[in-house]
Amino acid sequence: MTLTSPGPTLGVVGGGQLGRMLAEAAAPLGVEVVVSDPTPDAPAAPVARDQVVGDFDDPETVRELAERADFLTFEIELADPDLLEEVAAETDTPVHPDPETLRIIEDKLVQKRRLAEAGVPVPDFREVNAADELRDALEDLGYPAMLKARKGGYDGRGNVPVESPDEVEEAFAEIVDAAQGGSPEDPGGVAMVEEMVDFERELAVMGCLGSAVNEDRTHERATFPVTETVHREEILRETVSPARADDSVRERARNVALDVLDVMEGRGVFGIELFQGPDGEILLNEIAPRPHNSGHWTIEGCHTSQFEQHVRAVTGRPLGDTGRRAPTVSANVLGDVEERGAATLSGEDAVFERSRAHLHWYGKKEVYRLRKMGHVTLVGTSDERVEPLLADVRELRDGLTFRG
Amino acid sequence: MTLTSPGPTLGVVGGGQLGRMLAEAAAPLGVEVVVSDPTPDAPAAPVARDQVVGDFDDPETVRELAERADFLTFEIELADPDLLEEVAAETDTPVHPDPETLRIIEDKLVQKRRLAEAGVPVPDFREVNAADELRDALEDLGYPAMLKARKGGYDGRGNVPVESPDEVEEAFAEIVDAAQGGSPEDPGGVAMVEEMVDFERELAVMGCLGSAVNEDRTHERATFPVTETVHREEILRETVSPARADDSVRERARNVALDVLDVMEGRGVFGIELFQGPDGEILLNEIAPRPHNSGHWTIEGCHTSQFEQHVRAVTGRPLGDTGRRAPTVSANVLGDVEERGAATLSGEDAVFERSRAHLHWYGKKEVYRLRKMGHVTLVGTSDERVEPLLADVRELRDGLTFRG
Numbered sequence: 131m132t133l134t135s136p137g138p139t140l141g142v143v144g145g146g147q148l149g150r151m152l153a154e155a156a157a158p159l160g161v162e163v164v165v166s167d168p169t170p171d172a173p174a175a176p177v178a179r180d181q182v183v184g185d186f187d188d189p190e191t192v193r194e195l196a197e198r199a200d201f202l203t204f205e206i207e208l209a210d211p212d213l214l215e216e217v218a219a220e221t222d223t224p225v226h227p228d229p230e231t232l233r234i235i236e237d238k239l240v241q242k243r244r245l246a247e248a249g250v251p252v253p254d255f256r257e258v259n260a261a262d263e264l265r266d267a268l269e270d271l272g273y274p275a276m277l278k279a280r281k282g283g284y285d286g287r288g289n290v291p292v293e294s295p296d297e298v299e300e301a302f303a304e305i306v307d308a309a310q311g312g313s314p315e316d317p318g319g320v321a322m323v324e325e326m327v328d329f330e331r332e333l334a335v336m337g338c339l340g341s342a343v344n345e346d347r348t349h350e351r352a353t354f355p356v357t358e359t360v361h362r363e364e365i366l367r368e369t370v371s372p373a374r375a376d377d378s379v380r381e382r383a384r385n386v387a388l389d390v391l392d393v394m395e396g397r398g399v400f401g402i403e404l405f406q407g408p409d410g411e412i413l414l415n416e417i418a419p420r421p422h423n424s425g426h427w428t429i430e431g432c433h434t435s436q437f438e439q440h441v442r443a444v445t446g447r448p449l450g451d452t453g454r455r456a457p458t459v460s461a462n463v464l465g466d467v468e469e470r471g472a473a474t475l476s477g478e479d480a481v482f483e484r485s486r487a488h489l490h491w492y493g494k495k496e497v498y499r500l501r502k503m504g505h506v507t508l509v510g511t512s513d514e515r516v517e518p519l520l521a522d523v524r525e526l527r528d529g530l531t532f533r534g
Numbered sequence: 535m536t537l538t539s540p541g542p543t544l545g546v547v548g549g550g551q552l553g554r555m556l557a558e559a560a561a562p563l564g565v566e567v568v569v570s571d572p573t574p575d576a577p578a579a580p581v582a583r584d585q586v587v588g589d590f591d592d593p594e595t596v597r598e599l600a601e602r603a604d605f606l607t608f609e610i611e612l613a614d615p616d617l618l619e620e621v622a623a624e625t626d627t628p629v630h631p632d633p634e635t636l637r638i639i640e641d642k643l644v645q646k647r648r649l650a651e652a653g654v655p656v657p658d659f660r661e662v663n664a665a666d667e668l669r670d671a672l673e674d675l676g677y678p679a680m681l682k683a684r685k686g687g688y689d690g691r692g693n694v695p696v697e698s699p700d701e702v703e704e705a706f707a708e709i710v711d712a713a714q715g716g717s718p719e720d721p722g723g724v725a726m727v728e729e730m731v732d733f734e735r736e737l738a739v740m741g742c743l744g745s746a747v748n749e750d751r752t753h754e755r756a757t758f759p760v761t762e763t764v765h766r767e768e769i770l771r772e773t774v775s776p777a778r779a780d781d782s783v784r785e786r787a788r789n790v791a792l793d794v795l796d797v798m799e800g801r802g803v804f805g806i807e808l809f810q811g812p813d814g815e816i817l818l819n820e821i822a823p824r825p826h827n828s829g830h831w832t833i834e835g836c837h838t839s840q841f842e843q844h845v846r847a848v849t850g851r852p853l854g855d856t857g858r859r860a861p862t863v864s865a866n867v868l869g870d871v872e873e874r875g876a877a878t879l880s881g882e883d884a885v886f887e888r889s890r891a892h893l894h895w896y897g898k899k900e901v902y903r904l905r906k907m908g909h910v911t912l913v914g915t916s917d918e919r920v921e922p923l924l925a926d927v928r929e930l931r932d933g934l935t936f937r938g
Contacts (some may be wrong), residue, residue: 134880135899136580154561157554158579158833160895160908163698176540213663292774429562433890433913442886451889455859468683475537482846486837495539504564509837512916 131446133160139447140164141199141223143192143214144206145172145181147492147502148437151429152205155437160447164197173493196221203370203398203444205420207236208282220391226444227339227419228396235419237280239322247343248393250386252414253405255324261302264323268292271325277301277410278322279309289364291326317520327413329405332359333373333380334424336400337438338399340449351391352439354379354432354452359403359424365500366423368524369460370516371431375406381389382412390417399440401425423462423502430488430507431458457510459519459528465501473497477529481506487526497532507531535851537564540583542849545603545616545627547596548610549576549585551896551906552825552841555833556609557581559841565849568853570599577897591617600625607631607802607848609824611640612686630848631743631823632800639823643684643726649818652797656818657809659728663709665706668727669766672696675729681705683713693768695730700828731817733809736763737777738828739791740840742803744853755795756843758836760764760784760858763807763828769904770827772865774920775835776856779810786816794821803844805829827906834892834911835862861914863923865931869905877901881915881933885910891930901936910934 137160139146145167153163153174164490165174166182175181182198184191187210195203196217202225204214211229218225235241239257246252246290268275273295279288288308292301302321309320334357340350342533352376359366373380387402394400394417401422402458403415425436434450435440442449463475481489486509506525510516546553548573557567557578570586579585584602588595591614600606600621605627608618615633620630638835639645643661648810650656660671662681672679677699680768682768689701692712696705706725713724737759744754762777763770777784791806798804798821805826807819829840838846846853867879877898889911898907912927914920 131883133882133895135577135877135895135897137895137897145715150561153581154558156890157558158894160897162580173539176566176583177557177581272673386605448883448886450886453889473539479535479852482852482854485857488562489564491537491539491541493539493541493564 137161138200139179139198140441140445141166141195141202142174142223143186143195143204143209145169145174145178146205147173148205149174150177151437151490152421152441152494155435156441159438159441159447161441164198164424166191173428176493186210186485189213189217192217196223197483198225200361201226201410201444203440204232207232207418211236220458226397228402231396231419235417238278239280240415242322244393245390248389250389250414251412253325253327255322257447258323260320261299262291264302265295265298267323267331268295268298271323274326276324276326277305277383278324279305280320282309291489292323327405328408329408330408331373332361332415333357333375333383333404333406333412334359334369334422335383335402335404336399336422336428336533337391337402338439338443339391339397340396340443341397341446342448344429347393348450351388352449352452353384353387354425354428354436355454356383357424357427363500367462368520369427370520371427371454371458372516374516375467376410379406379410379412384411386412386414390414394419397443399425399436399443408482420529422448424451426490426505427458428461429490429508431455436500455518456512457514457516459516459523460505460507461523462502462520463504463527463530464507465499465503465532467497467499467532470496470498473503473532474534475503475530475532476534479532480529481526484526486510487523502515503532539564541565542604542844543583543602544849545570545599545606546578546648547590547599547606547608547613549582550609551577551892552609552896553578554581554896555830555841555894556670556825556845559839560845563842563845563851566843568599569601570595580897590614593617593621596621597625597791600627603627605630607844608636611636611822615640617788630801631798631804633798635798635823638797639821641684642682642820645821646726648797649794652793654793654797654818655816657729658732659726662725662727665703667703668706669699671727671873672699672702675727678730680728680730681709682728683709684724684726686713696727711857731809732812734812735777735779736765736819737761737779737787737808737810737816738763738773739787739806739808740790740803740826740829740832741795741806742847742853743795743798743801743844745801745850746845746852754853755792756853756856757788757791758829758832758840759858760787761828767904769868772863772924773828773831773832774863774924776861776920778920780814783810783814783816786814790816790818794818798823801810801847803829803840803847804936830894830909831862831864831893831911834913835859852915859913860916861918861920861923862911863910863920863927864909865927866906867908867910867931867934869901869907869936871901871903871936874900874902877907877936878936878938879907879936880938884933885930888912888930890914891927907936
């Protein structure tokens with residue numbers, strides 16, 4: 131390849147914090163970023179070359195984005211795979227990962243079936259299209275279990291735990307309400323139910339498919355070091371790398387991630403969320419076909435960040451070194467207010483004062499409860515244990531507030 | 535302080551590669567950057583919030599920049615200190631470093647005199663305002679010596695070596711030509727001549743003045759690890775950190791840098807270029823009141839980069855940890871063409887393929903001979919010797935060409 135000015139333009143459907151961090155990573159490589167997002171002056175806008183304002187699935191918006199771009203990608207699953215495919219063909223702009231992958235992933239039932247078929251270990255699950263079916267399924271799977279909208283859920287939205295038979299009716303009504311494409315009268319194809327895994331801990335692997343093809347005709351693949359993730363209210367709170375798991379568990383997690391990558395098509399970074407069961411077995415939880423919150427620590431923690439890796443992959447450059455520089459933890463800065471309002475964060479001087487702590491501010495104008503507003507990464511020395519690092523990053527994060 | 539969206543805006547006079555890398559570093563901190571530059575779509579423009587198009591010393595341009603900014607700074611010495619002071623007062627926008635510092639630094643004779651008065655070791659020098667005065671001065675200083683335009687020189691422009699008495703007339707005519715503000719008829723105040731230091735190696739220290747004031751009423755100061763710099767045709771080619779010098783030499787270099795910082799006023803990062811003499815003594819070469827090419831390696835090589843440090847200092851945030859992550863070298867990618875033309879770099883895939891190598895592309899549309907177009911940084915392991923790293927980064931850089 132060659133480099134010119136202006137360099138290749140990467141069109142990104144979605145201009146939130148992932149688009150913003152993609153743009154930050156693209157600049158040194160000479161790649162310009164244009165994002166599309168329905169919110170004017172979205173978080174990525176001040177850093178990107180430009181923003182096209184429009185819905186993620188609006189044909190005119192995506193067409194304009196494609197016309198301005200040399201490569202297309204997306205940072206949000208709400209992107210429409212049919213539209214991406216159509217526009218890519220029309221404008222001769224490659225889109226990565228392959229929209230077919232988005233199609234598989236956006237429907238959690240299809241995703242689980244495809245992965246199970248490919249031999250990836252997944253929790254036991256059932257399709258459920260009525261409250262009665264849910265009740266029947268739970269006789270098999272047992273209580274508690276997790277009822278999931280097939281499409282449209284993220285950060286815990288669209289997931290409803292069912293603790294006992296008494297909760298079946300209400301849980302199903304709630305999931306129909308949350309799901310895309312269903313109605314109480316005709317809820318067909320909206321939900322699945324999954325056994326609740328009694329996990330030891332949650333792990334995540336950021337995997338990547340590159341542009342090179344190996345001699346055995348398999349894709350160039352790379353994985354970042356296995357990360358431990360800590361959730362509360364089904365929202366990621368902290369990440370820890372290296373994960374506090376045995377080497378054998380980490381190796382198993384990495385192998386499951388590689389198996390998942392084999393099911394994916396096209397190029398780019400994938401967030402692969404896993405459960406570590408009580409006996410060290412690994413089960414797949416969910417996949418995101420894009421950079422993911424569980425990999426934000428790689429910006430400072432690895433030789434190549436997940437964002438640079440995604441830019442490299444999508445634009446057809448060789449993948450970078452995914453090695454870890456040092457033990458690294460991160461903590462999300464979430465909205466701690468009761469009412470939606472203008473965002474003003476205080477307490478951040480303590481983060482700036484702390485050696486090797488890095489604040490990432492997403493530039494969102496409004497804050498509401500549990501909204502992801504930024505994150506703090508804390509890098510250790512090469513032989514440092516992660517427990518004190520995790521305690522420290524939590525303390526730094528807990529010192530930040532939007533409540534004035 | 536608090537963080538909001540949009541966050542504080544940093545106005546930067548100059549939108550070249552330094553402005554671009556400042557904007558890249560500012561984004562995660564929630565600081566927005568607006569630059570001013572006479573070239574439309576300057577290198578910093580795609581990454582910054584916006585660019586005001588106009589000359590560095592155009593009052594309307596600088597006023598517009600100040601009106602849009604919460605803090606003002608500059609990435610080029612061609613900024614006009616009087617104008618900056620006037621506009622800062624008019625718009626109540628703090629400007630850092632203090633324009634007085636720019637006034638001292640922009641005139642190399644004033645710079646040397648002030649530093650010598652403050653006890654900073656400098657090479658022997660004389661003011662020369664006529665060819666005769668140059669001849670007299672060289673009887674004292676000896677040949678060869680370096681004749682320097684007092685203002686406006688950079689990257690070797692405005693520096694003329696004088697090897698023998700035969701060259702005096704021609705050298706003086708040349709420097710009058712290169713200097714700002716003089717003419718052959720009235721060259722008053724245009725030049726100085728300096729003994730040619732028979733240096734062992736060149737070193738540089740990026741120093742920083744912060745916003746905090748210590749108990750003894752001195753400014754918060756920080757220095758990055760001492761860097762070895764390699765020049766050819768008076769243009770920086772490579773940097774090596776740690777510098778290949780004794781601990782005692784590095785310590786002396788750091789102390790001279792701290793003395794230099796004491797002469798500076800306001801906040802921000804300073805590039806302090808030094809000579810290491812044959813007996814390990816340190817002499818000041820030149821100062822740049824801004825991030826400097828000799829500190830580009832800090833982006834990957836240190837816990838805080840010189841660019842983030844400058845943003846922190848100017849916007850009044852605490853300074854970051856200047857510690858080195860690992861031995862790190864960098865090499866400039868310079869124009870290797872004979873004729874000015876559109877820039878197309880080839881050979882960069884080898885850089886992307888190399889583990890821990892990082893390409894920084896400045897986004898300049900045109901290339902000409904020796905123009906700084908980008909740089910390559912190569913990070914080693916924690917105990918790696920720098921010689922093989924330096925050889926490797928040179929090889930990577932030598933594989934890059936604009937000649938197609």
